[in-house]
Amino acid sequence: MKPIELVRNNLRISILVALIALACFFLFVPGAGLGDDIGGNETAVDTPTNLKYGIELGGGARIRAPVDGVTAENVDVSRDEQGELAAAVANELGLDQPRVAVSAEGNTVEVFSGNVSDAELETALQETGHGSGDVTIRSGVTAETRDTMVEVLETRVQNTGFTGATVSEVQVGDEWYIVVEAPGRNVDIGELRDVIQNRGVVEVVAHYPTDNQSGNGTGYEQQVALRADGITQVGNIESQEGGDGYQFSVTLTQEAAPGYSDLMVESGIASNPQCAYSEDTDPSQWGYCQLIVYDNETITGLTMNPGLGDLMENDQFALDPTFVVSTPDRQSAQEIRTSMQQGSLPATLDLGEDSSSYEIQPDQAQQFRTSSALTGLIAVLTVVLVVFLRYGNPRVAAPMSVTALSEVVILLGFAAAIKMPIDLSHVAGFIAVVGTGVDDLIIIADEVLDEGDVSSGRVFDSRFRKAFWVIGAAAATTIIAMSPLAVLSLGELRGFAIITILGVLIGVFITRPAYGNILRRLKTDK
Known part of the structure; x- marks a missing residue:
């Protein structure tokens, strides 16, 4: 046959x-x-097969935690009122406005802070005229916020050395949790916790000297010059030539470039490439700096490139709105780059007693x-x-x-x-x-x-x-x-x-x- x-x-x-x-x-x-x-670990297990193993069979760490936040549902709010209501609620609660999100489509008000109780949010809504009887308040955040957190966290953990890490949502009873799993032989659960516990808010702050009340010129002022939403592209991380630090390029959006350039010129940073940033000296001695601030912590201070400063003074920076960010170590460069690229977390994870973790x-x-x-x-x-x-x-x-x-x-x-x-x-x-x-x-x-x-x-x-x-x-x-x-x-x-x-x-x-x-x-x- x-x-x-x-x-x-x-x-x-x-x-x-x-x-x-x-x-x-x-x-x-x-x-x-x-x-x-x-997902899974390619390098943790040496076997004759191509099988990938998760944490239980390959080693690694797992953290499960709820999201810090309180959500009010069935709030009667129009699209035109979103920004105004967010500012009003933030003011009533004593928070920065980014800590409050209002959605007219979902009729929700979210507060991203573990220090705000259900009763406090209810009072704030009543004070702003949005505390009707149909409003219900619960712990946690909306599904859209959780989806954003999963996306940002997955990019963050993978870009900070946890290759093969996965981030997902899981529901236990009525509660939703974010689960972060990082397989690998050398995964440190403490390092993983450090990576995911912060919101990752990156700001470029203009720092420049001013006259103080005595007029002796030893005062200083700081203004936020740039946030992550004003960035359209970031380059790859490279070692600095002749130094121990790391650097990457940042390209601004056409909308953010003029404001950034104008502030650099008006503050004198563009014409004074003299930044003496040091953690050991008083800020009044730093001179003209662009401070890189990550979660309210100053990472480094940048000196203005003279050629870039000339472009700003001649109103030509917007033609190629790119500058270089340098950091003292690679981990901070990874964290800052990822936050600039993906944005910050809208809320933080509650890594307290309601969370769970284990390491194999x-x-x-x-x-x-x-x-x-x-x-x-x-x-x-x-x-x-x-x-x-x-x-x-x-x-x-x-x-x-x-x-x-x-x-x-x-x-x-x-x-x-x-x-x-x-x-x-x-x-x-x-x-x-x-x-x-x-x-x-x-x-x-x-x-x-x-x-x-x-x-x-x-x-x-x-x-x-x-x-x-x-x-x-x-x-x-x-x-x-x-x-x-x-x-x-x-x-x-x-x-x-x-x-x-x-x-x-x-x-x-x-x-x-x-x-x-x-x-x-x-x-x-x-």
Whole structure:
């Protein structure tokens, strides 16, 4: 028989073999995989496979924390009133206006401060004329704010050395939490906490000397010259030539450039490239500086480039509104660059008693991997033993065992292909897939064999079709039951549900039909 005819006559088996081969390709061929990593640790675990491991099997740190904030809902506010109401509420609460966000579309007022109680926000709304009886106040922030925080935090942690880190939302009861996971051998949970605990507000502040009340010229003044929303592009971080610091370029928006340039000229910074910033000296001695302020902490002071100052004085800075930011160390450069690029967090994370965190060391992760592999092996051997005891016929039991195990191989190949990080919940899903897979194959074998000898292909097809209806109904029930766990943010249960659903789909469309084809060949010789 020609190879093409052999494949055509055994199409279901051929598809199964092809998928197993493809899975082995993604599992064992170096560099095989589709797209970018979606998390997990590439370097923490040295194995012969391309599998990625999450924190539990590869080591790392995990922090879960609620968002600091209070939200008033059902607030009657128009689009034209948003800015005015935000300023009024901030004034009543004694906060900076950026700490209050008003949305006419969502009819919400958010206060991003852990020091404001529900009662204080209610009083502030009443004082501003927006405290109707329909208004409800709760702890936390809106979904839009959480989405923004996830996006900003993910970029921040990945750009500050935590390669493969992921940030997500999870709901526990009525409360929403932000979960930050950073896999890796050398992840320090203290460093991770330092990266995520601040809002990351970056300001360029104009600092220049002025006459004090005695007129001896030892006073100074500071004005905010630039915020992150006035920046359109930031360059890559580079080492400073002839120095120990780091630098990157910053390009302003066309809207922000004129105001920035005018302030530099009016303050005298553009014409006086003399900045003597030092933490050890009085600010009145610093001279003319551009201070880089990160979360209200001055990181460094920049001296104006003479050529750039000339462009500002000649009203030509807006043609190419770019200057260079330098910092004393790479970490501060990463934090400032990321905040300039992505913006600051609208709120902070509450890392107090309502938060939780844990760190898994590489040795402990190695123990988990060994235990998981041993548990999986015991489960597989037990299933194979039960199948052989049940049928006593290797011609029936051997294909059944191999077919069931092929589902796990295909799933592992899929995980390696999309670079999905595997944790203990996924391992539980793999074990469950073996069990449910064998259950379905037993249904097929019993339905086909228990009603007597299979005299023809037509008899086999009739019995197989009857068994497949049972399997299909069971698969549909499993998928429906697991779908909420796979879709909702329910932590570790999600990984288990996803693997189980994928295993059921692979079984129904690939391995069950292939086993039916094998059994048909064995019992009918066709």
